[in-house]
Amino acid sequence: MPVSPIQTYLEQLHARHAKEAAGRVADYIPELKLADPNWFGICIATHDGHVYEVGDARQPFTMQSISKPLAYGMALEQHGEPAVRKRIGVEPSGDAFNAISLHPQTGTPLNPLINAGAIATCGLVRGRTADEKIAGILDTFSRYAGRPLQIDERIYHSESETGHRNRAIGWMLRNFGVLEDDPTPTLETYFRQCSIQVTCRDLALMGATLANGGVNPVTGVRAIPQAYVTNVLSVMATCGMYDASGEWLYRTGLPAKSGVGGGILAVQPGRLAIAVFSPPLDPQGNSVRGVAVCQDLSTELSLHLFDASQRGTPVVRMFTTRRNVTSKQRRPAAAMERLKGIGRRLRLYHLQGALVFASIEQVVRRLMDRSTDTEFFILNLRLVQGISPSAAWLIAGTRAKLAEMGRSLVISEAGIWWQALVDAGVPREAFFSDDDFALEHGENFLLERHYPEPHATDRVALGDCALFAGMADAELAVLDALLVRQTYARGQSIITAGHASDELFVITAGSAMVSIPTQDGVARLDALTGGMSFGEIAFLDRSPRSANVTALSPLECRVLTRAAFAQLGSDAPQIKIRLLENIALGLTRSVRQVSRELAALK
């Protein structure tokens, strides 16, 4: 398996920081002192579950404080936000990790990531006994990691034997009524929670679960409701790195949490997670190598969330009026002439990228600016990569505003964004499967509004058919005798894609549609009316039919068979020459039209 350049980059990063000798392994719990200061692992897990790992990525260690934000998420899920917020604040304390930091008036812990807040959180986690509580915590944390996690019993006993300060905090919380019972089971739960064993790889996947909106991307199992993910990340951002939280956000711009076991977990929401494991700690209790690695990653990979250098790119990729792009609906010459005059009143916009407030705002602004001289707007969403709820209701709201002014706004190629727009109030009739149908609808809208009287559509004489242009009456009489007359009912299939073919059709009355099946239904390739012909290509190159043709109304055709065509060559070569010239002329028109569409798309 070839080595990814990302893997190579991480190995270089690891080598660069492995030399760092500063920091001291935590010693306030005897068992933690046993950690090897040379252990050093780096992992990046993507929101879709791919893990890059370097160094001691599979060495087990205890989560310690990294468990706190995840337990906080459990409390939010089990009790709802208001109940939790009554007992635990979300303000950074500015104090060291082991400070008691209770609110001077209420006695509530300032935030869930200092010990006092984490113990209060443990008090909220459901379970009548310490065993029930820790079982729930282990279950949830295992969902985050995507594998069953266990407690390091030796660390737990060491924590429990030396956790006097935390017992003091527990009794202070009991004193203020933040804990309602004997704090002992809660404290034992807390000690065990801190002693849950993970690897650097586990930690990265736990972060990827947060980055992925609460679902472990490998197992597909939800660990926390999406609604609470933002809350968990927010407290990590302001309080995650003890009294170096400000410095951390300043340097890396990522929500994160560290533990005195030497782990650090950082999350780029919606994108990825970084986990680093290296036991030597700085005076604030954060892994020295972990902090340095995350700072380098943030800078070198441009992960800082407040980096304004990635400014919004134009959301409108292409816009055009009907002067440049028209529907495939062929219309009588008079109607086409009318549309030339009013076609500017139709505008087509191709949007791209993620539609969030800041990008849809640009679209809304353009549409409203144009609403004075434009009557029909089409938004094509083919290149759209996401729609936020606000973008959806702003599209619906703009449509409503335009409707008040007698303007129409329709959506083309909504694809998977259809449901979000319907939910936001865009009516079903405003959706079109492609620009062609939307353009036709817009052309009809303009014609009906500006020229309310309808157009007559009559039977077409053979001499008025494009295929027979320039023929003398005698020649037309020969053809009239040669061409078979066939009629079709509305909706009847005339040609089926894939079938063999030795007929060429000329429409003398009615209309038909050339289409191919697509994922969303059908795409119309061409619309045909009296005087037009179809089926030339397969007729000429003897290939199977490449598209379907269906009658849109009662249809009358004149049919030229291949046998009759061959016959003409010997009986009336001048007629055949004229016919071939007209066929070739029609084909040049097709080439030009398709090429124009191709150029417009590019």
Place this chain on the structure above:
Amino acid sequence: MPVSPIQTYLEQLHARHAKEAAGRVADYIPELKLADPNWFGICIATHDGHVYEVGDARQPFTMQSISKPLAYGMALEQHGEPAVRKRIGVEPSGDAFNAISLHPQTGTPLNPLINAGAIATCGLVRGRTADEKIAGILDTFSRYAGRPLQIDERIYHSESETGHRNRAIGWMLRNFGVLEDDPTPTLETYFRQCSIQVTCRDLALMGATLANGGVNPVTGVRAIPQAYVTNVLSVMATCGMYDASGEWLYRTGLPAKSGVGGGILAVQPGRLAIAVFSPPLDPQGNSVRGVAVCQDLSTELSLHLFDASQRGTPVVRMFTTRRNVTSKQRRPAAAMERLKGIGRRLRLYHLQGALVFASIEQVVRRLMDRSTDTEFFILNLRLVQGISPSAAWLIAGTRAKLAEMGRSLVISEAGIWWQALVDAGVPREAFFSDDDFALEHGENFLLERHYPEPHATDRVALGDCALFAGMADAELAVLDALLVRQTYARGQSIITAGHASDELFVITAGSAMVSIPTQDGVARLDALTGGMSFGEIAFLDRSPRSANVTALSPLECRVLTRAAFAQLGSDAPQIKIRLLENIALGLTRSVRQVSRELAALK
């Protein structure tokens, strides 16, 4: 002018919150008490400078603490980060806005947004006198706002007369050596800085300047170097809302700063800024309506930066092997047959959206996974909306890794991202103006590697030309006499777009290219070799030539003039019929090819 639905939304938001009666106008400075508690303005300014405004958006008020992060940016610019960080920290204090909050050991203020830090910042701003300092501050702040700002002298005097606590802080800073001289000029500068008058609209544009990377989007004038914008936003995120900063980030997820004048400024980096003005304050000193409005805006417009619901969308829009898409380079049948066998070893990927680490990682992963069975990769960047430095060097790094393995990676349609990739180390020869040229290069690469012996290209007899297929020797002799022989040098123009045309060309030796001029150079529409014909379309429909044709080698053609073609109709109708059939067949091939390309693009 029609009313935007965004304007309507903001008016409803304003009306909803105007009823709020809680909070007290600041009274610790006598002049501030004069503010009308009913004043209430909301503005949103986009990163491109459009401002939505509702309510008292043009009522002047004083910036107060909102001035602090901007002054901090000036100190960073004037002294560099290390020098500033030696005197002022970036940790949230957890204390109220007027707490002294100096670091217990060093005496340095915990962060630049508490009064002590802001006064220390003022001490760093350049200028020998208070007048020089404030002139510099006014100049910079005016660049942010895009108009000349002034000081409210009455507020300034009121601040100065009652600023005893700040004087105490000044002398404490002098005591610790954070301020090096008599603090009085610095304090007077600070009082004036707090008294700079702005409107809600000004504030929004100042925020838009930060959102836009430091350049005022209306005037185009830079207010702060881009490198420091992230720093300013980071301290706003952790310390901007006094001792409600944690709560603020939890609820809104946006860097922000409030002032006791009633203003709040929040920034969505790269996107937009929100400014609210409403004098009644909550106990933390933040505008009551301002906080509520920003929370609603963040929720309703999905602005929270830690919201993981907008997960990354696929960066690879389309990928295909050469089996589905081939270059327009026509090759001898033997070469085409060879390519059929090895064409799978070429892969074309169309990327879309912003290429940042998390998205390019997906591409790198796919390429490395495929490097075992693929020898030539093309990345098309036509739909790419941005490239971060890390994405650029990862593309360059992947290319280098693949090269080590004997694989080739080229870039098609790089457009404006070309420079970033060249800077990252992608060599110039790896860029192609479109997929067609990149595909041809890939096909040549595969052919040369797998079939090192060259192909012979000889003169083509008339009977082997597609246009004369199926003709008898006698017929060919007639044509041989009729067709003019013409030769062209390499690089010579044969057909020029826009020119009139009554000739049809058949190549009997050499090769030529059909192209149209584009922004990036030329786009090749077709490549022609011996036996092929060109110029049919304009020859048939008598339109001007639609493209250029240029000789790629010494070229020999046989030319059919329109006069000779007409002559054939009477002298040799069977030849003309066969000729027309062959022309029509060629056109059907063109229609099919262009249609296939169109389908691939859609």
